[in-house]
Amino acid sequence: MSHSAELAGKAVLVTGAAGCIGAWVVKQLHELGATPVVFDIAENRERLQLIMPDAESVIWELGDITDFERLTEVAETHNIDAIIHLAALQVPFCKADPISSTRINVMGSIHMLELARQRGITRLSYASSVAAPAMGDNDWLATLYGAHKICGEQMAAVYSHDWGVPSIGIRPAIIYGPGRDQGMSAAPTIALMAAEVGEAYTIPFTGDVGFVYVEDAAERFIAAASRSFDGAYVFDLNGTPATVTKMLALLNNHYPDAAIEATGDPMPFPAEANSGELEQLIGLPDCRPLEAGIAATVLGFQAAKARGVDLAGMYQHTLGKTP
Numbered sequence: 624m625s626h627s628a629e630l631a632g633k634a635v636l637v638t639g640a641a642g643c644i645g646a647w648v649v650k651q652l653h654e655l656g657a658t659p660v661v662f663d664i665a666e667n668r669e670r671l672q673l674i675m676p677d678a679e680s681v682i683w684e685l686g687d688i689t690d691f692e693r694l695t696e697v698a699e700t701h702n703i704d705a706i707i708h709l710a711a712l713q714v715p716f717c718k719a720d721p722i723s724s725t726r727i728n729v730m731g732s733i734h735m736l737e738l739a740r741q742r743g744i745t746r747l748s749y750a751s752s753v754a755a756p757a758m759g760d761n762d763w764l765a766t767l768y769g770a771h772k773i774c775g776e777q778m779a780a781v782y783s784h785d786w787g788v789p790s791i792g793i794r795p796a797i798i799y800g801p802g803r804d805q806g807m808s809a810a811p812t813i814a815l816m817a818a819e820v821g822e823a824y825t826i827p828f829t830g831d832v833g834f835v836y837v838e839d840a841a842e843r844f845i846a847a848a849s850r851s852f853d854g855a856y857v858f859d860l861n862g863t864p865a866t867v868t869k870m871l872a873l874l875n876n877h878y879p880d881a882a883i884e885a886t887g888d889p890m891p892f893p894a895e896a897n898s899g900e901l902e903q904l905i906g907l908p909d910c911r912p913l914e915a916g917i918a919a920t921v922l923g924f925q926a927a928k929a930r931g932v933d934l935a936g937m938y939q940h941t942l943g944k945t946p
């Protein structure tokens with residue numbers, strides 16, 4: 624059994640909550656009876672509107688993760704009990720702007736840890752990435768983003784050792800599902816969106832991928848922040864390993880006439896089997912199979928359209944997002 628219900632009635636700071644995983648974290652916290660407090664540099668409720676009806680009611684604090692005073696002010700105002708730290712720039716954005724991205728990804732991480740230390744917050748989860756182990760001894764693609772994520776993990780270990788600040792870092796593989804619209808691995812979700820709005824699209828990579836449905840990821844970040852664990856943990860979240868070819872076959876089951884294909888080199892972060900260690904610690908079953916995640920994505924897009932969301936417009940906007 625997951626311990627997430629222990630967050631009911633508590634205020635949870637969710638950084639980067641205008642983003643894909645953050646939007647799902649906010650939705651789930653809301654359903655659990657917790658109070659999510661969004662902290663994001665953008666006042667953009669588009670992803671929340673895509674997945675929940677009452678997005679306007681969510682507490683939204685605009686702020687930059689590199690501004691520690693602002694973070695402290697927000698934590699004080701809302702009497703924050705737990706932190707889920709997701710704000711970051713992803714691979715292409717880091718490549719496009721190495722200095723700003725290092726400020727956001729590395730300083731952002733130390734600010735979260737320091738906020739927890741100063742305020743005695745002992746429920747803390749944060750996003751690392753499958754790009755972090757790529758910085759080790761393997762053939763995976765080394766990226767500045769991966770270096771930032773490794774740095775965050777190392778800083779979390781020191782905060783636990785020196786000051787007793789516990790944390791759980793989660794390294795998701797490829798997140799997919801409604802709201803996943805930017806970053807180098809967003810293409811499978813963009814392909815599903817294209818099929819739903821009747822557009823042609825090409826996924827720019829092939830090969831084996833670890834697919835993690837976004838709702839499963841959100842559930843894990845919440846469960847990991849719901850209790851004070853002892854130490855600084857880091858877990859892989861590999862989801863469901865599958866080829867891009869299989870993903871396309873599943874897409875075609877829903878959209879037999881879709882003009883979607885895949886081309887290019889294999890994804891530079893190959894799929895690994897799920898070890899289940901994270902699930903054991905936080906008491907959750909395995910991530911859902913890819914079939915179920917794709918079906919949920921299709922349903923999610925259709926439900927959003929039925930609520931009046933302009934999915935075709937959102938699709939066009941999505942195409943311009945990643946540099």
Ligand SMILES: NC(=O)c1ccc[n+]([C@@H]2O[C@H](COP(=O)([O-])OP(=O)(O)OC[C@H]3O[C@@H](n4cnc5c(N)ncnc54)[C@H](O)[C@@H]3O)[C@@H](O)[C@H]2O)c1
Nearest residue numbers: 639641642643644663664687688709710711750752795798
């Ligand atoms: N999406 C994936 O496949 C994936 C895989 C592994 C790890 N992750 C990690 O999970 C986390 C969430 O990913 P996502 O896909 O939801 O990302 P996203 O790009 O959709 O959202 C990131 C959010 O961070 C916010 N942000 C950026 N700079 C900020 C700043 N200076 N101050 C405050 N907010 C700022 C953005 O406005 C955005 O809302 C990130 O840390 C990411 O690195 C994602």
